[in-house]
Amino acid sequence: MTTEIVRTKELHKVYDQNGPRPYEALKGITFSVEQGEFVGIMGASGSGKTTLLNIMATLDQPTSGSVEIDGQDVTHLTANQMSDFRSEKLGFIFQDFNLLETLTARENIALPLSLQNKKPNQIKQAVDAAATKLGIAELLSQYPTQLSGGQKQRVAAARALVANPSIIFGDEPTGALDSTNARELLDTLTDINQQGVSILLVTHDPFSASFCKRILFIKDGRIGDEIDANGKSRNAFYQEILEKLGTFEQ
Amino acid sequence: MLFKISIAGVKSRWKDYVVLFSGMIITTAIFYMFEAISTNNKFTTSSPAGQNAKFVFIFGSILLAIITLVYVFYANNFLMSMRKHDYGLFMMLGAKSRVISKLIILETLVIGIMSTLIGIVVGIGFTQGLSSLLSHEIHVPLTNFSAFYLPAVWVTIILFFVLFVIAGLMNARTFMKTSALKLLRSNQQSDWQDPKKRTLIGQAILGLGLLAGGYYAMYDINQLKLLAIGIGLVTIVLGTYFVFNSFFVMILEMVQSSKSSMAGLNNFTIAQLKFRIRDYTKILSVVSLLFALALGAITVGIGFQRMVPMIANGNSAYAVGLTNPTRQMKSLVGDLDVSSQVTYQQKIDPAAKTVYYRASQLQQRPMKYAYFTNRSQLKSKVGTASLSQLKNPSSEAYDSLVNLQAPASRTFKIKLVSDTSFDQLHAKQNTLLLVRVKDMDAASNTLTKLTKLQSRQYGQSMTEMPGGGAFSTYQLLKGVFGSFEFMGIFLGIAFLAMLASCLMFKILSGAASDKVRFEMLNKIGARKSVLTHSILLQILGLFLLPAVLGIVDVAFGLQMFVKSHLLQGAYQTFGWSAVGFSLLYLIYYGITVLVYSKIVVPKTKVEK
Numbered sequence A: 001m002t003t004e005i006v007r008t009k010e011l012h013k014v015y016d017q018n019g020p021r022p023y024e025a026l027k028g029i030t031f032s033v034e035q036g037e038f039v040g041i042m043g044a045s046g047s048g049k050t051t052l053l054n055i056m057a058t059l060d061q062p063t064s065g066s067v068e069i070d071g072q073d074v075t076h077l078t079a080n081q082m083s084d085f086r087s088e089k090l091g092f093i094f095q096d097f098n099l100l101e102t103l104t105a106r107e108n109i110a111l112p113l114s115l116q117n118k119k120p121n122q123i124k125q126a127v128d129a130a131a132t133k134l135g136i137a138e139l140l141s142q143y144p145t146q147l148s149g150g151q152k153q154r155v156a157a158a159r160a161l162v163a164n165p166s167i168i169f170g171d172e173p174t175g176a177l178d179s180t181n182a183r184e185l186l187d188t189l190t191d192i193n194q195q196g197v198s199i200l201l202v203t204h205d206p207f208s209a210s211f212c213k214r215i216l217f218i219k220d221g222r223i224g225d226e227i228d229a230n231g232k233s234r235n236a237f238y239q240e241i242l243e244k245l246g247t248f249e250q
Numbered sequence B: 001m002l003f004k005i006s007i008a009g010v011k012s013r014w015k016d017y018v019v020l021f022s023g024m025i026i027t028t029a030i031f032y033m034f035e036a037i038s039t040n041n042k043f044t045t046s047s048p049a050g051q052n053a054k055f056v057f058i059f060g061s062i063l064l065a066i067i068t069l070v071y072v073f074y075a076n077n078f079l080m081s082m083r084k085h086d087y088g089l090f091m092m093l094g095a096k097s098r099v100i101s102k103l104i105i106l107e108t109l110v111i112g113i114m115s116t117l118i119g120i121v122v123g124i125g126f127t128q129g130l131s132s133l134l135s136h137e138i139h140v141p142l143t144n145f146s147a148f149y150l151p152a153v154w155v156t157i158i159l160f161f162v163l164f165v166i167a168g169l170m171n172a173r174t175f176m177k178t179s180a181l182k183l184l185r186s187n188q189q190s191d192w193q194d195p196k197k198r199t200l201i202g203q204a205i206l207g208l209g210l211l212a213g214g215y216y217a218m219y220d221i222n223q224l225k226l227l228a229i230g231i232g233l234v235t236i237v238l239g240t241y242f243v244f245n246s247f248f249v250m251i252l253e254m255v256q257s258s259k260s261s262m263a264g265l266n267n268f269t270i271a272q273l274k275f276r277i278r279d280y281t282k283i284l285s286v287v288s289l290l291f292a293l294a295l296g297a298i299t300v301g302i303g304f305q306r307m308v309p310m311i312a313n314g315n316s317a318y319a320v321g322l323t324n325p326t327r328q329m330k331s332l333v334g335d336l337d338v339s340s341q342v343t344y345q346q347k348i349d350p351a352a353k354t355v356y357y358r359a360s361q362l363q364q365r366p367m368k369y370a371y372f373t374n375r376s377q378l379k380s381k382v383g384t385a386s387l388s389q390l391k392n393p394s395s396e397a398y399d400s401l402v403n404l405q406a407p408a409s410r411t412f413k414i415k416l417v418s419d420t421s422f423d424q425l426h427a428k429q430n431t432l433l434l435v436r437v438k439d440m441d442a443a444s445n446t447l448t449k450l451t452k453l454q455s456r457q458y459g460q461s462m463t464e465m466p467g468g469g470a471f472s473t474y475q476l477l478k479g480v481f482g483s484f485e486f487m488g489i490f491l492g493i494a495f496l497a498m499l500a501s502c503l504m505f506k507i508l509s510g511a512a513s514d515k516v517r518f519e520m521l522n523k524i525g526a527r528k529s530v531l532t533h534s535i536l537l538q539i540l541g542l543f544l545l546p547a548v549l550g551i552v553d554v555a556f557g558l559q560m561f562v563k564s565h566l567l568q569g570a571y572q573t574f575g576w577s578a579v580g581f582s583l584l585y586l587i588y589y590g591i592t593v594l595v596y597s598k599i600v601v602p603k604t605k606v607e608k
């Protein structure tokens, strides 16, 4: 039996609802993500990807419809509840790693746990565990400037993982990276996913998308299509995505 | 096209521009106010306070111009930090960098000219307010003084125009040197590395040592004389720099290694503060030193002001002595808050150069006289003059009475005689009215009117101190110290306002790049209250540390004045001015926190 980690129902989002020019960015989005999946959401710029992700990640609220994460409806939380929910249940992969340069790798990874006011030795154990998973246990006392791009990426990934989130979100995480760094990040994410963590990426880049196991295409605020890797090689899947985009964008 | 985008860019951040603008306006206003007073020749030569002020004012003008320069530099940096993103966008859109450079210079100049003009108008208003404040509160009489003074307007316009041209050129230059992409993604990644323990400890000890040396030099001013000031300047400037660069960082590292640093955002807060202090070492040192200068100036200024009535009251128990007061004078005395008054009859024999009084009157209603119990601390007492004292020309009581005579008979002898001898004297009988007031500062305006009437009555010029008594001393000292007081208080407040806004703009300039960090923290689940708390602490650290060091500097620096007996009750004045000063400073802290939070704290989009 698989369990659903994310389930959205008829999500609508209207920007500027009471303004002069209301704009409907999401027009009824329904889908779900199973435990352990690696899902990509693709779409052209302006299609509503960020809007959708922000609503799922409790950074924004929908105009109507609902989002359940790990069985909990997150659309009616207060601001503080949203913050707490994020620190306990969600992980984020950012563009540019977004590590704090003034903190060591260990302190960076510990941040989500510190925010939950966990005990120091609990924090230490969890950080060590996440660092070991990503093979950066030796680097914990270094500052970000002392690390290579790939190492920084793994520190950032460890930070996303450390609080044992239900799911990890990323909004165009490779958007600002050169191809080597992008590749390394995607490999790291694949690694994490193979250890059983669910991941949802939003991207307009077919190469990044080809690392996912399932892809939802979004166009003008609606889900238009969906494809599944079904055990195909990454390269084959990449070709399929390109073909799909060719027809989908028409 | 670019111009339209430019306007739109300004509109979208108009609240930040309001802060920038008001800062500029206040700076211009302060500068104008100072110039209006110092370049106003009529004022500086005709009033007794003015003559002394002249040289002090030139010195103050130069100091003020220097800090204004520093101020415009920081305000301008803030302006650039707000516009960077737009300029990058223009470049991406294909605008030539030459065109954008022009735009930058134009924008800077427009903002500069607008704030200068508004600033001058505000300055004229301030000057009007200040001049009445000066004559009412600190009793420095300002004659021939007008708030609008054309030469001051010109000086202000020219100085600020030059400053803004320089600033515009500098902006254009920094822009030319940065690529479009960097402008767009201006989240400067800092390359922070923890400083080495050994260097930190070495520098901390050096810094504290230098400060201690400087403080000792000022304490030992009687031995070192002028050398004390030289030594103090060098060691304190260097010491302050090292203390910021290492001592404070070391303390923060100690806090960081404690257990509680792992809770919430404590670690982030301390680390950011540590980083900022090292990044801002120079400006923090400057702020701390200026804070000390400004606080010192105010303390010394107010100290002089407090000393004047103390000296005056030690010189005579009575504010004025009025010989044959007219009705008008009597009614003015009626307006005063008098603590006691007494009238004696006198007869003058000009040939014998003697003034005669009735012994019986002085016995029934004894005269009061003041004497210093401790001259260096300006402590004085009021005693009651006995007849034997008044008969002894070398007693303080006798001296006091002599000084209270009308100017024409102030060099005469005084004799107490029996009622019969008094009645037999062939001379006009005068009355001498002695008035003792509760508060010299409060009575100052009425007493000035009284002395004016007196000099008309005696047919003498103002400079001859018609009233005798404590108020003459008071007026004399006000003339000498008035300009010092004024300079100290004015420059103190002006410096504080400007240095606090320099710090404010420096911090706000970094806000754009801090935004990314706060967005990240928001995403990983930091509550808004936690973010705000962290901001409050970070900025508090940046404001508090220089202030604390500045206060310590002044606390030791005042030793110079105490040891050389220049200033009395310095520490009490210091306490009060430090409190008032800190309150003003707190306002800047509050504004900085508000604006900074508005820029960096992500808005939570809860609609329901």
Ligand SMILES: Nc1ncnc2c1ncn2[C@@H]1O[C@H](COP(=O)(O)OP(=O)(O)O)[C@@H](O)[C@H]1O
Residues within 6 Å of the ligand: A015, A016, A023, A025, A043, A044, A045, A046, A047, A048, A049, A050, A051, A052
């Ligand atoms: N805060 C907002 N206010 C108004 N319109 C918005 C806002 N954010 C996004 N939009 C609009 O919603 C649409 C979808 O935006 P977004 O979700 O950012 O797309 P994507 O991430 O796929 O590029 C765009 O047309 C965008 O202009």
Ligand SMILES: [Mg+2]
Residues within 6 Å of the ligand: A049, A050, A051
């Ligand atoms: Mg987007």
